[in-house]
Amino acid sequence: MNRDELRQRITGSLANALIGDAMGSATESLTPEKILQHFGGKVTRFYPPPEAAFARGRKAGQLTDDTTQMLNMLEAIIEDGGALKVETVAKWLLKWAEDEVLFQQLAGPSTRRAIQRLKDGVSPYETGKPPFPMDMGASNGAAMKVAPAGLAHPGDLEAAVRDAATMCMPTHNTDLAFAGAGAVAASVAAALTPKADVLSVADAALFGAKKAYEIARTESVVTRSPSMVERIKLAVTIAAGGDDFDETCTRLGDVIGCGLPIIEAVPAAIGIFVAARGDANLSVTGAVNLGGDADTVAAIAGAISGAYSGIEGVDRQLVANLLEVNAINLDSLAERILNLPTVHLAI
DSSP states (O other), rough: EEEEEHHHHHHHHHHHHHHHHHHHHHTTTHHHHHHHHSSSSSEEEEEOTTTTSTTTTTTTTTHHHHHHHEEEEEHHHHHHTTTTOOOHHHHHHHHTTTTIIIIIOOOOOHHHHHHHHHHHHTTTTTSSSSSSSTTTOTTHHHHOOOOHHHHHHHTTTHHHHHHHHHTTTTTTHHHHHHHHHHHHHHHHHHTTTTTTTTTHHHHHHHHHHHHHHHHHHHSSSOOOOOOHHHHHHHHHHHTTSSSSSHHHHHHHHHOOOOBBBHHHHHHHHHHHHHTTTTTTTHHHHHEEETTHHHHHHHHHHHHHHHHOOOGGGOOOOHHHHHHHHHHOOOHHHHHHHHHHHTOOSEE
16 A cells, blocks of 8 residues: 555544544434424534534534544544553543533543543553453443544554554543453454455454453453443344344334444444445434434444545545544644554554
C-alpha cells in the first residue's frame, strides 16, 4: 500500500467517525418511529439535538463526548509514538475533562466516575475497576474512543488490541469492555489494509474480542457477562443474511440492541457495517436512524466503514460541514498518524 492510499483510509475513518457522532447526537435515545416523526423522515444530515437529548445545546454538526475523547486518545498515542502507556491515557482523559460542558453534561457513568477518581489521585490502573461485583463496567465508553488504536497499527491486529486495552484501563477495566474495544480496534486496523473485504473486517472483530479476553484474564477484572464474541457472530449472521438494508438494521436493533451497553453497541455497529456491505455513508445513517445510543453506534460504524471506504467514500458535503463547525484539520491528523513508527506501508 502506498502512503497516499493509507492516508485516504485514515482520513476516511476519522471523518466518518466524527460524522457519525455529530449526526447521531440528534437521534440519540429516540426510537426509529420518533425519529421519523420529529425530523419528518430519515436523518441523513446534521441537526441540532432536540431539547430532550443528552447533547442538547450543541450545534448541528458539533461533536460530543464520543469523538472528542477519541481525538484525545489519538493525541495520547501520538505522544507515546504508538507504544501507548496507561499514564498517558489518563493524562489525556483529564485534559478532555477540562471542558466542563463535555464532562458535566455528556460523560457516561463509568467515565465520569473514573475521571473523578483520577482527579482524586487514584492510580489509573485502579480507577476503571468496578466499585462492586455486579457492576460489570458494561457501558460503551470503552469502545467509542479506541479507533486510534487501529489507525496507529494498520494490519497489525494484535498491537491494535493491545493499545485498545490500554485505552480502556483507566475508565473501563473489565474483560467485557476490553473485548468490545478490542473488536473495534482490530476492525479498524484490518479495514485499513488493501486486501480487506467486509467479512475479513468482521473476522478481525472476532479476533480482536478473543484477543482482548486473553489480555483481560491477567490484567483486568473478569466478569460474568454475555460473550462479545458470540454476540458479534450473531450480529454478522443477521447482517450477512439480510437483503434489504433497512429491514436488516431494524432486525439488528430488535435482536442485538443499539443502546448504552457495550454488548449491544459494538455488535450492532459491526452488524450495520456488514449490512451496508462496507458503504461508509449507509453505515452511519443506518446507525443514526436506529436511535438508542445512536451517536456512539454511528461513530463506531463510521470509523470502521470510513477506514474501509477511504475518504472518497464519505459524503463530501458532510465532511465540509463538519470541519466548518468543529475547526478540525483532518489532513494534519492523518499525517501525524502516518509518521508514527508503528505505521508500516507493507501491509
